[in-house]
Amino acid sequence: MNSCILMAEIIQAPELRYTSENQTPIAEMLVQxxxxxxxxxxxxxxxxxxxxxxxxxxxxxxxxxxxIIEGRLGMNTIDRPEGFKEKRAELTAQRIHPVGADTPLESPVVAASSNSASQSFTARSNPSSTPTVKSTGATFQPQPAPVAEPDFDDIPF
Structure with a gap:
């Protein structure tokens, strides 16, 4: 399942338009x-x-x-006037949650590839079920994964 949860800042105001067929509203915005x-x-x-x-x-x-945006990540191919095709990522939103102004955007993107991640996020949004966690002031610093040399002797074919 294609599921993505992203915390971002809106850098282009949402624009509302409608489809020509059945007048379905579509909002587009740019986030960073x-x-x-x-x-x-x-x-x-x-x-x-x-x-x-x-x-x-x-x-x-x-x-x-x-x-915080929950949705599906997709790729669009755009024909450029220069004669080549360009691929651009696009997030089709399913839910959007406001974040307080005092919340820093210093953490990396949070992406989930299973439905359980979005279910656990939804469960946490209910204040009565939120566990109390004391902050130690430590921040998460991602560490690079160790690089292992490939073992060509164990190829199964």
């Missing part, structure tokens, strides 16, 4: 999130919401808001 390493530049991603969610995005969210 930190790179996976401190030296990496921030990444940007187009977010699209459909139907009632599109109208909610247009009404509630503005430029500079910090949000």
């Amino acid at each position: 999130f930190p790179g996976s390493r401190p030296e990496d530049p921030p990444a940007t991603l187009k977010v699209v919401g459909w139907g009632n969610l599109a109208q909610e995005i247009q009404e509630k969210y503005r430029l500079g808001d910090r949000v």
Whole structure:
């Protein structure tokens, strides 16, 4: 299952438009999130919401808001005037949650590839079921994975 949870900042205000066929609302916005390493530049991603969610995005969210977005990640191919095709990632939003202004965007992207991750996130959004956790002030610092030399003798074919 393709499922992604992303904490980001809105860097382009949501724009609402409608399909020509049945007038379904579509909201599009651009978000930015930190790179996976401190030296990496921030990444940007187009977010699209459909139907009632599109109208909610247009009404509630503005430029500079910090949000947590749940959705599906996809790739679009765009024909460029220069004669080549370009691939761009796009997140189709299923839910959006506002984040307080005091929450830093210093952590790397949180992505989930199973339904259980989004279910556990939803369960945590209920304040009555949220466990109390004391912060030690430590921050998560990702460590590079050890590089192992391939063993060509164990190839199964």
